[in-house]
Amino acid sequence: MPAAPIIVSSPVERSGTTFLQRLVSSSDNGICYGADAARRLLMLSEFTHSECLALQERRDLQSFYLQNLLTGNQDFGAVDLEIPGELPKHALVGALTFFKQHYDEATKAIEKEIWACKSPKSSFLSIVKAADFIPDLKCIYIYRNIVDVVRSQKSLGLISTEDQLIATCTEWINNTDVIAALSRKNFESVPAMLHPIKFEEFLADKDAAISQLEAFSGLKDIQREIADLKINRYTPASDTDPTPVLTYEDPAPLTDVELHIIAHLCQDRLIEIYPESPDLLQSSKMTVQ
Numbered sequence: 001m002p003a004a005p006i007i008v009s010s011p012v013e014r015s016g017t018t019f020l021q022r023l024v025s026s027s028d029n030g031i032c033y034g035a036d037a038a039r040r041l042l043m044l045s046e047f048t049h050s051e052c053l054a055l056q057e058r059r060d061l062q063s064f065y066l067q068n069l070l071t072g073n074q075d076f077g078a079v080d081l082e083i084p085g086e087l088p089k090h091a092l093v094g095a096l097t098f099f100k101q102h103y104d105e106a107t108k109a110i111e112k113e114i115w116a117c118k119s120p121k122s123s124f125l126s127i128v129k130a131a132d133f134i135p136d137l138k139c140i141y142i143y144r145n146i147v148d149v150v151r152s153q154k155s156l157g158l159i160s161t162e163d164q165l166i167a168t169c170t171e172w173i174n175n176t177d178v179i180a181a182l183s184r185k186n187f188e189s190v191p192a193m194l195h196p197i198k199f200e201e202f203l204a205d206k207d208a209a210i211s212q213l214e215a216f217s218g219l220k221d222i223q224r225e226i227a228d229l230k231i232n233r234y235t236p237a238s239d240t241d242p243t244p245v246l247t248y249e250d251p252a253p254l255t256d257v258e259l260h261i262i263a264h265l266c267q268d269r270l271i272e273i274y275p276e277s278p279d280l281l282q283s284s285k286m287t288v289q
Contacts, residue, residue: 004136006116011175026223038119045130144199151251
């Protein structure tokens with residue numbers, strides 16, 4: 001039986017999903033595919049979920065349309081006619097099942113047991129919808145304080161306007177709802193399919209964090225040294241040589257205006273999920289070491 005697949009995700013970009021992707025792929029028995037694989041899986045799950053709900057709502061009407069056509073009325077309802085019963089749902093869910101089976105088989109073909117895919121930013125709800133159709137799906141959800149997220153995004157050119165900053169802050173708040181809910185209960189009721197990781201705690205004790213990651217995922221012998229390599233930019237060596245040149249861009253400093261926007265939008269959530277770091281907004285003015 002194939003091992004449970006894993007989605008590696010986070011509330012917003014620059015929270016650590018690529019860092020985890022490298023760790024997963026460094027293990028003896030796992031590989032983490034990229035954002036395109038995760039995007040397809042989540043989009044297909046969202047589509048299947050919404051279409052199944054629509055089919056449920058229209059089931060009686062579709063039955064009426066079919067019976068009407070079979071009794072000789074070739075016009076009324078034919079435009080919206082569906083195949084009978086639960087077969088449309090089975091077709092939708094079957095497509096998603098087929099998607100997973102192909103990833104299972106492809107992963108096995110390269111002699112790996114476990115496959116993951118990374119989504120740089122997703123709501124936990126979207127992952128739950130995928131788990132409705134892939135019952136053994138697991139999720140590693142890494143989150144990072146919004147100040148460091150913004151500094152990292154800014155250094156890589158992902159944030160250059162106030163509107164972009166506001167959009168990132170809003171997304172971070174919305175997608176950390178699940179973390180806030182778990183934090184209120186001291187993480188005592190974490191769903192079995194979820195492994196939340198606080199980025200700062202991972203870096204503070206990498207050995208313990210990697211052991212916990214292996215225990216949750218079934219991954220074996222993750223290479224500890226991968227966690228020590230700082231990389232956040234990958235560029236081709238040249239137009240003809242795709243070999244990546246790996247570099248690290250220091251986080252950018254924030255202006256007083258940017259700090260004000262972050263504080264206005266995110267301070268309550270920061271206090272809620274980072275109670276141990278009440279001075280994050282003030283310390284962000286300091287020079288990065």
